[in-house]
Amino acid sequence: MELRTNRSESGHARYDAGWTALLNPAPDDDHPGRACGRQVRYKQRALILAEGDEASAVYEVIEGGVILFKLLPDGRRQIIEVLGVGDVFGLAASSVSDVAAEALTPVRLARFERSTFEGDSRLRDRLFARLRAQFCALHDHALLLGRKSAQERVTTFIARMVPGCFGLDDTPPKPGGDPIRVDLAMSRQEIADYLGLTIETVSRTFSALRRSGVIAYRKQDEVEIPNIRRLFHMTGSE
């Protein structure tokens, strides 16, 4: 009962590309997992950390994807961050975690106990740099949640998955080239919970984007973008 999605097999491999591109401003010294703590693995959809759990360790994503989310007492869920390779979580202001963490894909993590972490300023600096990038992503997402329309949210979301378009990464924005393919790697419900919408609105927006030719897809999480500029212009950010 852990295998209930029809998520593509290639998702995990391709998955890194999107989020890593977004959140890796400069893939400089830190090869993820280099200065490893203990490695741990989780199955897809496994709960890594619950809200309120003792925040006794810091995790770095080595492979796969992780979502951080919060719940309201009545069950409303907000996905706060979607993490890819190199991203960090588990740090909280107090001794308990303020968010829950779940494996979006099968995932490999480096786990650093709080004690290790506190003693190792080199490690701390590395994670610190990482957090700065995540900080900016969070700022961007607040803008999305507070001020963007459904269409802008969805197009922004898709645009973020395109490697090398936001991050100062490798591949250049590809002027008018051939269609770009991206793997969403998230269910419609997850996308909805991330973008602060309902699943129906997300679905309708995808359909509308397809109808108007901005995107194309057969399987619903393998999207082709014939013209990136056109997509960008719908994000509200330019």
Next chain:
Amino acid sequence: MELRTNRSESGHARYDAGWTALLNPAPDDDHPGRACGRQVRYKQRALILAEGDEASAVYEVIEGGVILFKLLPDGRRQIIEVLGVGDVFGLAASSVSDVAAEALTPVRLARFERSTFEGDSRLRDRLFARLRAQFCALHDHALLLGRKSAQERVTTFIARMVPGCFGLDDTPPKPGGDPIRVDLAMSRQEIADYLGLTIETVSRTFSALRRSGVIAYRKQDEVEIPNIRRLFHMTGSE
């Protein structure tokens, strides 16, 4: 033309209380401005940093309040964070700032040049601890922006201004005691931009809360809360 609000004189003094309580989980070693960089001052509403400015320094709030915000090309604004004493800003993933910063009140800041900052791991650790707290606040705010109703947003906002109710601060939650007074220190428009609402909706919500007796006020930014529990129950968070 810098003096155009009818903001209360006491605002600045009392201002710290609210946000500091929220974002100071443990007022331990760091007396703000202890390990000072160069001190700088800004008048109320002065622009400290624009989006896209060179991120050459890190700032710590010594006295007063600062807002961080982002703009969309068409003018929509989202206030990302409201900072009080001890909070930190200016760190970005890349070399330019991803947000703009404005003085919410007359403000005193400690400015640390990037070079200073990079060489001083003690300083970095101190700011790092701070950022963790701000990180959690950002998470909470994402939940608010993505999943809460207008009424829940406004009550959450007011509740956050109450010193010692969220942070593990001094004053205990005050069971059924006398009315608590808080100073909002933000205009309706600022509140709207922070909560992802329009000014009219914020105004209407305040009026409705007053009508129903949850809050009381004469000047619109000096709010009394006769019964905090009642307010809390409207935040959606409990």
Next chain:
DNA sequence: CGCGGACTTGATCTGTCTCAAGTGCCGTGG
């Protein structure tokens, strides 16, 4: 082949936005 879960689509409802007047407050000048 038929079941179940994820997704899509349609019809309707509603919370929030938009547009448009107010109202109240404060500072200015007659």
Next chain:
DNA sequence: CCACGGCACTTGAGACAGATCAAGTCCGCG
């Protein structure tokens, strides 16, 4: 001292984006 103007805020009426409720449809799997 009071009329006046400006600005922030409030209030109302109506429009609309997105939510909700309710069927479908698609597709992988047993």
